[in-house]
Amino acid sequence: MVNESVVHSCTTRQRTAVLIGMFVASCVGNMLAAAAEREPNEPDFEVGAIEGVVIYEYDRKRSWRYRRYYVADRKKGHLAEAVVGLAEEPLTLRPTKAKPQTWTVDQENYRFIPETLAVRSGDQIKFTNSDAVLHDVTTQQRQGLASEAIKRDSFSLRQRQKVLRTYRDGGTERPVTLSCRFHSAMRGWIYVFDHPFFQVTEKEGTFRLDDVPVGKHRLVMVHPAGNLRWDQVVEVKAGETHRIEIRVSPDNLRASEE
Amino acid sequence: MTSPLTTRRRALQTGVAGIAAVLASPKFVFPDQNDDEDLVPFLNMPRTGPNRLDWETLGEWITPQDQVFSVQHYGIPEVKPEEFKLEITGLVERPKTLTIDDIRGLPKKDQLMTLECSGNGAGKGFMNAIYNSKWTGTPLIPLLEECGIRKDAKEIVFIGVDRKEETLRTGTERELKIEVPFGRSMSIEDVMAKQPLVAHLRNDEPLELRNGAPLRLIVPGWYGIANVKWLTRIEVRDTRYMGRYMARDYVTVRGEKRGGEVVFVETSVNKMNLKSIVARVTRRETVGGLVPTKAYGAVWSDGTDIAKIEVKIDDGDWRQAKLDAEPRDKFCWTFFSIDLGKLKPGKHTVVSRAIDANGRVQPSQEDDEIALKKTYWEAYQQWPREIELEA
Numbered sequence: 001m002v003n004e005s006v007v008h009s010c011t012t013r014q015r016t017a018v019l020i021g022m023f024v025a026s027c028v029g030n031m032l033a034a035a036a037e038r039e040p041n042e043p044d045f046e047v048g049a050i051e052g053v054v055i056y057e058y059d060r061k062r063s064w065r066y067r068r069y070y071v072a073d074r075k076k077g078h079l080a081e082a083v084v085g086l087a088e089e090p091l092t093l094r095p096t097k098a099k100p101q102t103w104t105v106d107q108e109n110y111r112f113i114p115e116t117l118a119v120r121s122g123d124q125i126k127f128t129n130s131d132a133v134l135h136d137v138t139t140q141q142r143q144g145l146a147s148e149a150i151k152r153d154s155f156s157l158r159q160r161q162k163v164l165r166t167y168r169d170g171g172t173e174r175p176v177t178l179s180c181r182f183h184s185a186m187r188g189w190i191y192v193f194d195h196p197f198f199q200v201t202e203k204e205g206t207f208r209l210d211d212v213p214v215g216k217h218r219l220v221m222v223h224p225a226g227n228l229r230w231d232q233v234v235e236v237k238a239g240e241t242h243r244i245e246i247r248v249s250p251d252n253l254r255a256s257e258e
Numbered sequence: 259m260t261s262p263l264t265t266r267r268r269a270l271q272t273g274v275a276g277i278a279a280v281l282a283s284p285k286f287v288f289p290d291q292n293d294d295e296d297l298v299p300f301l302n303m304p305r306t307g308p309n310r311l312d313w314e315t316l317g318e319w320i321t322p323q324d325q326v327f328s329v330q331h332y333g334i335p336e337v338k339p340e341e342f343k344l345e346i347t348g349l350v351e352r353p354k355t356l357t358i359d360d361i362r363g364l365p366k367k368d369q370l371m372t373l374e375c376s377g378n379g380a381g382k383g384f385m386n387a388i389y390n391s392k393w394t395g396t397p398l399i400p401l402l403e404e405c406g407i408r409k410d411a412k413e414i415v416f417i418g419v420d421r422k423e424e425t426l427r428t429g430t431e432r433e434l435k436i437e438v439p440f441g442r443s444m445s446i447e448d449v450m451a452k453q454p455l456v457a458h459l460r461n462d463e464p465l466e467l468r469n470g471a472p473l474r475l476i477v478p479g480w481y482g483i484a485n486v487k488w489l490t491r492i493e494v495r496d497t498r499y500m501g502r503y504m505a506r507d508y509v510t511v512r513g514e515k516r517g518g519e520v521v522f523v524e525t526s527v528n529k530m531n532l533k534s535i536v537a538r539v540t541r542r543e544t545v546g547g548l549v550p551t552k553a554y555g556a557v558w559s560d561g562t563d564i565a566k567i568e569v570k571i572d573d574g575d576w577r578q579a580k581l582d583a584e585p586r587d588k589f590c591w592t593f594f595s596i597d598l599g600k601l602k603p604g605k606h607t608v609v610s611r612a613i614d615a616n617g618r619v620q621p622s623q624e625d626d627e628i629a630l631k632k633t634y635w636e637a638y639q640q641w642p643r644e645i646e647l648e649a
Contacts, residue, residue, distance in 0.1 A: 065315040068297060069305050110304035110383045133383060183383040185307035225305075 045093050048236040051208035052244035054079040054201050054221055056228075062250035066225050078205030079223065079248065081116045083191050085198030086209070087218035087231070088171045094195040095211065100166075102126055105178070105188065107135045107157065112178050112188030116224060118198045125165045125190060129157040136181040139165070139190075142174045154181065167192040172220040189224040212236045221246050228252045288538070288554045289582060290595045295540035295552060301605070301644040303382065310386040313537035313556075319585045319593070320461060321389035328468040329375055329387065331503065332420035332440050335488055339472045344456070348415075348494035351406030358472050361458060364396035369455050369476055370587040372558045376481035376508065376527045379535070380637035388558075390590050393476045395457030398449065398492075407446070407494055415443040415499045416475050419488035424502055442486050443499035444477070448528075452477050456489065478589040479560035480528050481635075483508050513630030520630060529560040531638035532620050534567055534594075534612040539645050548600035549647040555610050557581070558591040563615035567594045570609050571601070579610065603649040609642040 055077040056067065070080045100122045106113045108130040119125070129135050136156045143149040155163045167176050170192040178188035191198070197217075199207040214236050221230040228248050236242050297314055306312045311325045328334075339358050346354045375387035402414070418440040426434040444452070455476040458465060465471035470487030477484045483503060499505075508527040513520040534557035542550040557567050568576040579596035586592050598608070611620045620640055621627040628639040 063315065063317070065312050066305075068299060068314065074296075109302055115305070133381075183304075185304055185310055185383075185385065187307055 046214045046238040047211045048214055048238055049208060049210050049241040050197075050212055050217075050219060050234060050236060050244065051241055052084075052206070052246055054082045054084065054205045054207070054223075054246045054248065056226075057247055057249040059250050064226055064250060064253070070223070070225065072203055078201075078203065080201055080203045080205060081114075081225065082201045082205070082207075082221050082223040082228070083116060083118050083172060083198065084201065084207040084209070084219065084221045084246070085118065085172055085191070085193055086195065086212070087220050088194055089218070091195055091197070091213070091217065093213040094197075097122065098196070100124060102164075104128055105190070106130050107137075107180070107186070110180075110183050110186055112186060114200070115188045116191070116200055117189070118191040118193065118200050119167070120196060121168050121192055121194045122166060123192075125167065127155070127157060127163045127165065129159050129161055132159055134158055134182065135186070137163075138179050138181055139176050140179075141167070141170060141176045145173055169194060172222050175222075175224060177224075187225075191222075214238045219244070221248070223248070226253070288593055288595055290552070290580070290597075291540065291554065294542055296542070298539040298541050298551070298645045298647060300539070301646055304385065306386055311388055313386065313535070316537055316556075319390060319590075320392060323461075323463075323466065326389045326391075326466075326469060327375065327387040328466075329377075329482065330420060330468070330487065331507075332418075332422040334468055335419045335421070337419055337467060337471065337488060342472050342490070344473060344489060345491045346401065346405045346494075347491065349408040349411040349496060350402070350494050351408065352404070354401075354405050358458065361396055361456060361473065365400070366394055367397050367455060369393045369395075369457070369478060369589070371476065371478050371589040372591045373482050373485060374530060374533075374558070376483060376530075376635040377637060379533075379639075379641055380634045387482070388591075391460050392462070393455055393457040393474075394459035394462065395455040395473075395476065398454045398456055398475075401456065402449070402492075402494070405494075410496045411446060411494045412497070413443050413445055413495050413499055414449055415441050415491075415493040415495060415501075416486040416489055417441045417491035417493060418470075418486050419490050438501065439491075440486070440503065441499060441501040442484050443495075443501075443504055444484070444528075452479065454478075479530055481530055484528055508635055509633065510636050511632045513626070513632070515626060515630075522632070527635045530558065531636055532559045532562065532564075532612050532614050532618055533557070533638040534610045534620055535641050536569065536608050536610050536643045537593075539598075539608055539643065541647060544603070544649055545600065547603070547649065549603055549649075551598040551601045551647065552595065553579070553598055553608055553610075554593065554595045555579070556591040556593050557610075557612040559612070559614055561588050562618075564592060565613045565615050565617075567610060567612050569596045569598070570611075571598055572607055576611065601647055603647045605644065605646045607642045607644055609640050611640050 056071050056079040057077060058074055071077055102124040103117055103119055104126045105117060106128045127137055134156055138154040141151050143151055157163060176190040180186040197209045197212055201207050216233055216235050219232055219234045230246055230248050230252050234242050310327055342358050344356045370392050372390045377384050378387040379385060420440045421437055423435055423437045457474050457476045458472055465474055473489040475486040475489050504526055509524050510527055511522055511524050513522050534555055536553050536555045538554040540552050553569055557564050567579045567581055569579045570576045579594040582593045613619050622640045
């Protein structure tokens with residue numbers, strides 16, 4: 001609302017300037033008020049959603065020997081522990097960073113649990129050990145898409161000890177890989193995203209990404225244990241949910257597909 | 259028309275030609291397994307990673323390279339095959355140095371063999387370190403004979419390219435640091451009995467570096483540690499070799515009961531032990547509230563004949579399983595299967611035990627032979643598998 005008493009005591013030019021100033025102040029005030037009413041991480045741009053399911057198509061002639069760990073029902077093919085997320089490069093709008101969270105990667109029964117984790121940049125990872133033996137965790141991450149440089153870190157964990165680490169980047173292409181020097185079959189992956197549009201599929205193979213800015217995005221699915229990769233450009237429309245069925249097969253092993 | 263199995267049987271009876279036929283034949287699967295059988299995953303087991311045998315999906319008698327394990331104690335060395343040499347030295351009349359091309363030009367022999375790490379199955383943290391292969395190379399004994407072994411020779415030491423600084427008497431005033439190569443030894447008698455191979459091919463392909471390329475000693479029926487990788491020197495000696503992996507590590511410490519006393523004895527790890535494992539459990543659709551269930555597995559030894567294999571469910575009686583008639587070979591694993599009948603839904607334990615031609619029985623974890631073993635290696639105890647059958 002414009003203040004009339006101030007307007008009467010000014011010249012036309014001054015009055016115009018004051019009116020513009022008051023209008024701008026009013027708009028900013030309204031925007032701030034609206035922002036104050038929103039959830040802290042609610043986006044201030046038009047959004048839609050992407051939801052779908054990841055399905056692994058069984059091929060008897062080209063068997064994937066880890067399938068039994070990630071596909072509970074051979075006929076349905078729902079793929080668990082797949083990371084589905086938006087590629088970072090074309091994503092220009094993204095919500096502000098929420099308060100960093102802490103995630104636990106335990107070592108139990110000679111496995112990293114979870115084996116595959118996806119987090120936001122700056123989140124804290126708490127490594128723990130529930131086994132009665134010493135584990136010696138080694139983390140490795142490639143330092144750039146075109147770089148062969150690898151950042152390594154290692155730490156020993158006795159039962160009930162913990163170690164905290166924070167990772168900053170990587171997206172779907174450069175996960176932090178986990179291994180144990182003493183127990184070479186142990187492996188795990190941490191994907192670190194600079195935005196909140198990612199999810200790790202559950203047993204049913206499903207995922208849903210909410211509040212995705214409208215427009216075209218590259219949707220990527222990676223399954224590190226199977227070395228499966230898929231990607232496709234999807235279009236998100238305001239207030240709508242883009243539904244997709246991601247079907248992968250041995251053709252997707254070590255391959256990228258449009 | 260001849261079936262693939264018949265082809266394999268005939269082929270195996272004809273020696274080297276047989277080996278080629280086994281490798282060329284269609285993928286081996288447990289012959290009694292049907293398409294309608296679904297895998298019942300083992301409970302509380304770590305997931306199998308790359309470069310490890312995957313029992314539950316095992317589809318071939320000869321192990322594919324992506325399921326072959328490798329263990330090295332001094333790291334994987336950098337090796338240039340064109341510069342690589344094998345030296346035969348020590349107590350021989352005519353020392354010899356051979357290039358890779360020299361060795362490739364020598365008479366060849368194939369050796370089918372299951373190679374197991376002696377720590378395989380010591381715990382859930384180290385499983386599935388075993389694989390079956392056809393190794394090709396030149397027999398060691400003629401090479402040694404050409405060099406002329408002297409009469410005072412007692413032992414032959416096999417040295418690899420891999421080296422590391424070792425510390426002896428750590429923390430004492432007499433602490434000593436020395437850089438040493440990896441080495442293992444065999445007595446002359448053992449060499450003559452086991453007839454090792456200096457191998458340069460696995461399954462007709464050059465060895466992978468992690469598996470010992472370009473040359474690896476192959477000792478049929480002995481644990482992996484004796485099969486020295488990156489073999490570069492063979493040294494004939496008149497004294498015992500006491501390198502770390504003969505005298506300090508890979509030494510089994512075991513209590514033996516003598517009267518009322520337990521006496522601990524230390525022995526170097528060498529020949530493989532009688533061992534079996536349930537590799538896979540399968541099921542069919544529930545019938546009348548019960549689940550038709552089968553088990554499949556493998557049994558192996560140091561070459562001693564296997565007399566029978568038995569399987570037990572929960573606290574039931576031992577029941578004899580069927581040993582596959584083929585493929586078979588003296589130093590290789592043999593597959594077995596058993597119809598466990600219709601089981602009640604719920605949790606069960608399935609375990610196997612092997613019995614060899616000498617009446618030796620694969621011990622359980624509780625038997626003195628294993629219970630009094632204080633070290634990690636020679637992990638040949640029975641391995642119970644836990645499963646859960648859903649109705």
